[in-house]
Amino acid sequence: MHLLHRSILALAFAAVLSFSTSDTSAADKKAPKDNALRGKISAVDKEAKTITVGGTTVTVDETTVITDSGKPAKLENLKGGTEATINTFMLGEKLIAVSIKIGVIAVPTPAAKKKK
Secondary structure (H helix, E strand, C coil), rough: CCHHHHHHHHHHHHHHHHHHHHHCCCHHCCCCEEEEEEEEEEEEEECCEEEEEEEEEECCCCCCEEEEECCCCCCHHHCCCCCCEEEEEEECEEEEEEEEEEEECCCCCCCCCCCC
């Protein structure tokens, strides 16, 4: 009889555990999702404050950090055909740009070590 109680207890614990781990909370479902886009800008709409890359339209807001070759830039600096890397997140149904990087950033090469 003692073995039966242990089995039932283990089965009940497993069922509770499976319900609690497989079900995401409502807050998790509403939390922003991180995404990134890379490609050529196909459209810039300065009035709507959006850019399109690879068929995906992204909203640019006052918090979006835009850089051109590592230096601060503005939405007005973005042009069609320019390669861009855009870090984004979903806010409801809107894809928002966190950062937009265009241009080339020179990576310094480490100095060669001198042999003794």
